[in-house]
Amino acid sequence: MTTEYGKNNPAGQDIRKERLEELLDLDARILKLLVRRSQRLGKESTWRRSQGKQRIDTALEKSLWAEWENAGRSGDLPPRLLRQLFNLVNLFGQDDAKGRRRADAYMLAPQRTPVAVSMTAPRCLRRTRLWMVLAAACGRPLALDAIILNDPFIELVKSLNQAGGSVSWIGDDRAEAQRSEGLVFEDKLIFAGDDALNFHLLLGLALGGAGRMKFSGGSGLKLLDLSAVNTVLPKLGARLVPLNPHGDGLPARLECGGDMAARVTLPEFASPELAAGLALAAWSYPQGLVLDFSPRPGLRSALVEVVEVLQAAGIDADLGDTICRVAPGKPVFPESPVLPPDAVLAAHLLALPIFADGKITLGGFRRADLDHPALAALGGLGADMQLDGDRLVCSALKLPEQDIDLGDAPELFPLGVALALRSRRELLVRAPHGADLDDAIQFLDHLGASYSAEEDGLRVSPSELHWEGSWASPSPYFCLASALVSFLRPGIAIENPGMLTALWPQFWNLFNTLPSGRMKPKAQEPENDAPTRRRIKIGR
Numbered sequence: 275m276t277t278e279y280g281k282n283n284p285a286g287q288d289i290r291k292e293r294l295e296e297l298l299d300l301d302a303r304i305l306k307l308l309v310r311r312s313q314r315l316g317k318e319s320t321w322r323r324s325q326g327k328q329r330i331d332t333a334l335e336k337s338l339w340a341e342w343e344n345a346g347r348s349g350d351l352p353p354r355l356l357r358q359l360f361n362l363v364n365l366f367g368q369d370d371a372k373g374r375r376r377a378d379a380y381m382l383a384p385q386r387t388p389v390a391v392s393m394t395a396p397r398c399l400r401r402t403r404l405w406m407v408l409a410a411a412c413g414r415p416l417a418l419d420a421i422i423l424n425d426p427f428i429e430l431v432k433s434l435n436q437a438g439g440s441v442s443w444i445g446d447d448r449a450e451a452q453r454s455e456g457l458v459f460e461d462k463l464i465f466a467g468d469d470a471l472n473f474h475l476l477l478g479l480a481l482g483g484a485g486r487m488k489f490s491g492g493s494g495l496k497l498l499d500l501s502a503v504n505t506v507l508p509k510l511g512a513r514l515v516p517l518n519p520h521g522d523g524l525p526a527r528l529e530c531g532g533d534m535a536a537r538v539t540l541p542e543f544a545s546p547e548l549a550a551g552l553a554l555a556a557w558s559y560p561q562g563l564v565l566d567f568s569p570r571p572g573l574r575s576a577l578v579e580v581v582e583v584l585q586a587a588g589i590d591a592d593l594g595d596t597i598c599r600v601a602p603g604k605p606v607f608p609e610s611p612v613l614p615p616d617a618v619l620a621a622h623l624l625a626l627p628i629f630a631d632g633k634i635t636l637g638g639f640r641r642a643d644l645d646h647p648a649l650a651a652l653g654g655l656g657a658d659m660q661l662d663g664d665r666l667v668c669s670a671l672k673l674p675e676q677d678i679d680l681g682d683a684p685e686l687f688p689l690g691v692a693l694a695l696r697s698r699r700e701l702l703v704r705a706p707h708g709a710d711l712d713d714a715i716q717f718l719d720h721l722g723a724s725y726s727a728e729e730d731g732l733r734v735s736p737s738e739l740h741w742e743g744s745w746a747s748p749s750p751y752f753c754l755a756s757a758l759v760s761f762l763r764p765g766i767a768i769e770n771p772g773m774l775t776a777l778w779p780q781f782w783n784l785f786n787t788l789p790s791g792r793m794k795p796k797a798q799e800p801e802n803d804a805p806t807r808r809r810i811k812i813g814r
Contacts, residue, residue: 292518292519292520293520295496295518295520295521296520296521299493299496299497299521302493308363308366309746310712310716311363311366312363312366313716313719315330315364315366316366316719318330318331318334330364335364338360338364339357339360342356342360343356376744376767376769378769379744379767379768379769380767380768380769380771380782381765381766381767382756382757382760382764382765382766382767382768382785383760383764383765384630384757384760384761384764384785384788385788385789386630386761386764387630387632387788387789388627388630388631388632388633388789389626389627389630389631389632389633389634389788389789389791390632390633390789390790391623391626391632391633391634391635391784391788391789391790391791392634392635392637392791393635393636393637393784393791394420394636394637394638395615395616395619395620395623395636395637395638395639395666396422396615396616396619396620396623396778397418397420397421397422397613397614397615397616397638398579398613398614398615398616398617399422399424399426399427399616399619399777400471400579400616401579401583401613401614402418402421402422402427402449402613403426403427403430403471403472403475404475404550404554404579404580404583405418405583405607405611405613406418406427406430406431406434406441406449406451407430407434407475407476407479407554408554408583408587408605408607409441409451409607410434410437410439410440410441410451410454410456410457411456411457411479411555411558412456412604412605413440413453413454413455413456414451414453414605414607414609415450415451415452415453415609416450416451416607416609416610416611417448417449417450417451417609417610418448418449418450418610418611418613419447419448419610420447420448420613420638421447421448421449421613422447422616422619422778422779422780423443423446423447423449423779424776424777424778424779425467425468425469425776425777426467426468426469426471426472426776426777427443427449428443429466429467429468429469429472430467430469430472430475431443431449432465432467433464433465433466433467433472433476434457434476436462436463436464436465437457437458437459437462437464437476438454438455438456438457438458439451439454439457440452440453440454446779446780457479458483459476459479459480459483459485459487459528460483460484460485460486460487461485461486461487462487462488463487463488463489463490464476464480464487464488464489464490465489465490465491466489466490466491466495466524467491467492467495468491468492468493468494468495469494469495470494470495470498470545470547471547471550471551473489473491473495473498473524473547473551474545474547474548474550474551474552475550475551475554475555476489476551477489477503477514477528477551478551478552478553478554478555478556479554479555479558480528480530481507481510481511481512481528481530481534481552481555481559482555482558482559483530483531484530484531485529485530485531486527486528486529487527487528488517488525488526488527488528489514489524489525489526489528490524490525491523491524491525495523495524496518496521496523496524497521497523498522498523498524499522499523500514500516500522500523500526501522501543502540502541502543502544502545502548503548505541505544506538506540506541506544506548506552507530509534509535509538510530510532510534510535510538510559511530511531511532511533511534512528512529512530512531512532513528513529513530514526514527514528514529515527515528515529534559534560534561534563536561536562536563536564537563537564537566538552538563538564538565538566539566539567539568539569540565540566540567540569540570540573541569541570542569542570543570544567544569544570544573546573546575546576547576549565549567549573549576549577549598550576550577550579550580552565553565553577553580553581553584553591553598553600554580554583554584556591556600556602557584557589557591557600557601557602557603557604557605558602559602560602561602562599562600562601562602562603563599563600564597564598564599564600565577565597565598565599565600566596566597567596567597567598568596568597571595571596572682572707574593574595574596575682575683577593577598578593580598581593581598581600584600584605586607586611587605587606587607588603588604588605588606588607589601589603589605590603614638614640614643615636615638615639615643617643617646617648617649617683618648618683618685618686618751619778620636620649621646621648621649621652621680621686621689622689622754622758623636624636624649624652624657624659624666624668625652625657625689625692625693625758626758627657627668627669627670628652628655628656628657628670628673628674628693628696629692629696629758629759629761629762630761630788630789631670632669632789633667633668633669634667634668634669635665635666635667635668636665636666636668637664637665637666638664639661639664639665639666640664641661644659644661644666646681647679647680647681647682648680648681648683648686648689651678651679651680651681652668654676655674655675655676655678655693656670656671656672656673656674656675657669657670657671658670658671673696673697673698674693674694674696674697674699674701675697675699675701676701677701677702677703677704678690678693678694678701678702678703678704679704680704680706681706682706682707683706684705684706684707684708684709684710685749685751686706686751687703687705687706687709687710687714687751688713688714688717688749688751688752688754688755689751689754689755689758690703690704691703691714691717691718691732691734691755692755692758692759694732694734695721695723695734695739695759695762696758696759696762697734697736698736699736700733700734700735700736701733701734702728702730702731702732702733702734703731703732703733703734704730704731705730705731705732710748711727711731711732713748713749713752714732715727715732716745716748717745717752717755717756718732718734720741720742720743720745721739721740721741721759721763722737722738722739722740722741723735723737723739724736724737739759739762739763740763741763741765741766741767743767744767744768744769745767745768745769746768746769746770747768747769747770747773747774749773750773750774750776750777750778753768753770753771753773753774754774754781756768757781757785
């Protein structure tokens with residue numbers, strides 16, 4: 275006789291595995307909320323100690339316990355154990371944990387010397403992936419030079435090759451697509467990694483075929499909400515069925531091949547990645563596709579780069595205020611397309627002189643690249659930017675003196691907060707849609723900065739900064755902001771610098787070799803030996 279979890283019951287083993295995965299996901303969410311609660315309570319506790327009061331306000335503690343008690347009754351939790359847990363959780367915010375530093379934390383203590391950096395600007399991360407997906411889908415050769423081979427790009431290369439592509443990367447900054455038969459998804463199991471954009475780009479292309487296939491992914495995609503996807507796919511003759519009964523994300527089975535509508539309206543809760551994935555693949559659909567995103571006009575910013583890449587590849591595509599139209603066709607494009615600088619990463623480099631003085635020169639710019647809202651805003655915030663040929667030379671003339679609005683990219687919100695800390699005035703940092711105010715508040719709390727939350731952002735006031743202990747950065751962009759702020763307050767300690775390494779592998783080497791930013795050259799090969807190139811190719 276076997277039990278549900280017996281060795282002779284594969285279905286029972288699958289159920290048990292799913293339950294364990296669900297528990298892991300729940301615990302991850304609980305711990306993230308616990309960290310946030312502890313930081314909020316810790317700030318209150320620190321202020322009360324400075325006033326000579328007890329660490330937690332009695333009225334606040336009673337209110338908090340009332341919430342716990344009500345939830346415990348509705349969930350039939352033992353009152354005695356619940357009270358013990360409540361007392362223990364409160365200790366996290368009162369035991370001076372913020373002052374403790376992890377032994378392996380990454381210390382940021384740059385030289386306080388004016389920077390003198392000259393380098394090629396990092397190429398656009400999104401366009402790098404868009405071009406490679408397009409080349410693999412068409413089976414056309416393509417070479418991308420001076421790019422950032424980060425984790426999302428490498429995961430995408432592996433996924434494309436699983437679908438029949440022939441893509442590889444060479445050295446540290448070059449990738450190639452070889453001529454192939456294109457991508458085939460039918461009956462395949464594609465591991466999409468952890469990046470939502472990669473998954474939606476692959477999904478968009480898979481819709482153009484017929485049959486069944488499966489997508490799987492890492493922990494990030496297991497928690498993906500596919501409700502918006504499944505609102506749209508039936509109109510494109512497809513459906514995506516989650517295979518985990520306890521979750522709405524991957525793994526999932528795609529069934530496609532039905533009649534595809536020529537026009538689709540995206541719901542107001544559609545993600546930018548879904549819009550980009552459908553638009554980039556629409557040339558492969560029988561009638562092309564008209565995307566109506568009027569329920570959420572903010573999706574337009576996610577489609578600008580996609581449409582520009584399609585146009586550069588000879589596809590008839592245009593973008594209006596609420597409509598994106600892509601005609602059917604066959605892409606024809608140069609083997610080595612021009613990639614503009616990544617505006618988000620370049621903005622952080624161009625802000626260096628504002629924090630450290632000196633000058634930075636970034637190659638690979640065109641006049642049109644300076645129209646990006648973030649780069650244009652830096653000029654108004656004190657940076658002097660001059661274009662000399664394709665070299666953008668930036669130095670700082672003054673500190674930021676006006677409210678900070680770096681555009682609609684939520685990735686730039688941490689940079690805006692850092693610029694406000696550099697100013698000697700009270701400034702409002704506008705939060706774009708999708709920016710997490712709580713993450714910024716945690717950052718400011720660690721620095722002991724003065725601020726107030728407002729409807730459209732954070733108002734940051736001049737204050738003396740200090741830093742105790744270490745922190746786990748909530749995003750790679752807060753790692754970048756921490757690096758800039760460390761010029762104002764050296765000693766910032768980050769517990770997870772690898773988060774930024776996954777996005778921008780070269781940054782910490784650049785930061786640690788300031789003021790020049792020149793990394794040590796690699797050892798030269800002996801003259802009598804032929805130079806070798808490292809090629810890494812992932813098999814199909």
